[in-house]
Amino acid sequence: MTTFAELGLSRPVLEALAHLGYERPTPIQEQAIPELLAGRDVIGQAQTGTGKTAAFGLPLIEYVDPSIDDVQALVLTPTRELCIQVTQALRAYGERKGVEIVATFGGAPIRSQIAQLRSAQVVVGTVGRVMDLMSRHELLLTDCRYVVLDEADEMLDLGFFEDVETILSRAPSGRQTALFSATMPPPIEALAEKRMFEPVPIRVRAAQLTIDTVEQFYLEVSDREKPDVLARVLKEERPDQAIVFVRTKIGVDRLARSLSERGVRVKALHGDMSQGSRDGVMIAFKGGRERLLVATDVAARGLDISGVTHVVNYDIPNSPDVYVHRIGRTGRVGRSGRAITLISPRERRELEAIERHAKTTIVEWSPNGRRAAAESRGAEPVAAEAPAAEPAPQEPREARRPRHTKPRRDGGRLAKVIVSVGRSHGIEPADVIGAIVDRTHLDGEDVRDVRVLERFSFVHVPAAVADEVVSKVDGSDVRGAELRLEVLTR
Numbered sequence: 001m002t003t004f005a006e007l008g009l010s011r012p013v014l015e016a017l018a019h020l021g022y023e024r025p026t027p028i029q030e031q032a033i034p035e036l037l038a039g040r041d042v043i044g045q046a047q048t049g050t051g052k053t054a055a056f057g058l059p060l061i062e063y064v065d066p067s068i069d070d071v072q073a074l075v076l077t078p079t080r081e082l083c084i085q086v087t088q089a090l091r092a093y094g095e096r097k098g099v100e101i102v103a104t105f106g107g108a109p110i111r112s113q114i115a116q117l118r119s120a121q122v123v124v125g126t127v128g129r130v131m132d133l134m135s136r137h138e139l140l141l142t143d144c145r146y147v148v149l150d151e152a153d154e155m156l157d158l159g160f161f162e163d164v165e166t167i168l169s170r171a172p173s174g175r176q177t178a179l180f181s182a183t184m185p186p187p188i189e190a191l192a193e194k195r196m197f198e199p200v201p202i203r204v205r206a207a208q209l210t211i212d213t214v215e216q217f218y219l220e221v222s223d224r225e226k227p228d229v230l231a232r233v234l235k236e237e238r239p240d241q242a243i244v245f246v247r248t249k250i251g252v253d254r255l256a257r258s259l260s261e262r263g264v265r266v267k268a269l270h271g272d273m274s275q276g277s278r279d280g281v282m283i284a285f286k287g288g289r290e291r292l293l294v295a296t297d298v299a300a301r302g303l304d305i306s307g308v309t310h311v312v313n314y315d316i317p318n319s320p321d322v323y324v325h326r327i328g329r330t331g332r333v334g335r336s337g338r339a340i341t342l343i344s345p346r347e348r349r350e351l352e353a354i355e356r357h358a359k360t361t362i363v364e365w366s367p368n369g370r371r372a373a374a375e376s377r378g379a380e381p382v383a384a385e386a387p388a389a390e391p392a393p394q395e396p397r398e399a400r401r402p403r404h405t406k407p408r409r410d411g412g413r414l415a416k417v418i419v420s421v422g423r424s425h426g427i428e429p430a431d432v433i434g435a436i437v438d439r440t441h442l443d444g445e446d447v448r449d450v451r452v453l454e455r456f457s458f459v460h461v462p463a464a465v466a467d468e469v470v471s472k473v474d475g476s477d478v479r480g481a482e483l484r485l486e487v488l489t490r
């Protein structure tokens, strides 16, 4: 099995992963990370729960240079929830490297987001807010060469595609683009065709992947008894964290109230709540301060909550896809989860249809089934009071790629220069060094840390002569391609 170190990640990132308790890359990470590190465009067909955020996020952190204060990378998301979630993940991945990440989404004061933008290297934003910031000239994408579209199909569904096109058109054409989407409807294919460069397709079968680790139960109950039965199930199951899905917004409020009346502490989440209170609930739940969330599908869309041990379908989902999507929120990578579906007698056939389509088995829940199952595995049931122990940080293995090493600073300061050609132009590091050495008085030793990516390259030269290098080499021709140079930092 592959390790993160073998994928080519640098030490600060490996340390961050060890700290998070990620031990092995997931399939999408294993496939996408090397491609993205090499500067290629990637189309990842993957849902929440597959580890897609780290698949694009780890190479993004590797790509960004924390010593440069420009926006170097942009992640576009369809919703504020996803925006906040991706931001939290990227901050964790980039913590040791000191990368500054700002979340920009609507419904929150734009001023503080603008203030944060000034020192940010990475912007994670919803489509609408990013458009807004661009039109106010507060967000410039001229140096943004790593762009991610996360959950592109949701952006399409929400009618954001025209804006997505506009945003992409403002980033340099030589940028690297990663697109992640659970499905690939024709407009997404068309966008990829138009706005991406020979993207590498990567696909993982998420549905299978996520529900394999979930133990699934059903419980037949009349509508009237539902709240009582749910309270009993929760008491018996003692989840660390649970999401209870209800079909309608009114239903969410009603159930949250009736659980509260039974002394169960619970938070509601649905689309009629103000965005501020939705954020509050989400953050409290993600942070583990709330144990129980009652939500509609839409409100909980794309929500990944890694601590979730239980999903309860208070109302039976109206399709197998929704079922898989809901219960995929538990049993995440390397952990197991439990899903319990309440059905009325007339919903039995719907349950069977779900079993058939999702190719899964749902067994009847029983009050002491949990204990029996746990004992048969030789394990104690997890007490709700005992938080899951943090996995011990692992010492990351060696292997970091030379191209991630910082330029040596001996012999004076170095300036970082971007060169407009890359592997797709048939360029190798020696060509870049040659172009500079041939046209200046520098020798090969002075030209450091050359990184040739797919469509552009980076090189370091002594800061004192950076302008001279640019003026002498800019416009020259290598392997039939015209070189354009620009100093990024000095």
Ligand code: AMP
Pocket (backbone or CB within 6 Å): 021, 022, 023, 024, 025, 026, 029, 047, 048, 049, 050, 051, 052, 053, 054, 304, 305, 306, 332, 333, 334
């Ligand atoms: P995502 O599909 O990006 O929403 O990620 C799903 C969940 O899996 C998140 O809670 C991540 O923190 C977690 N995760 C992602 N990659 C790994 C990994 N390699 N090992 C363990 N957990 C992971």
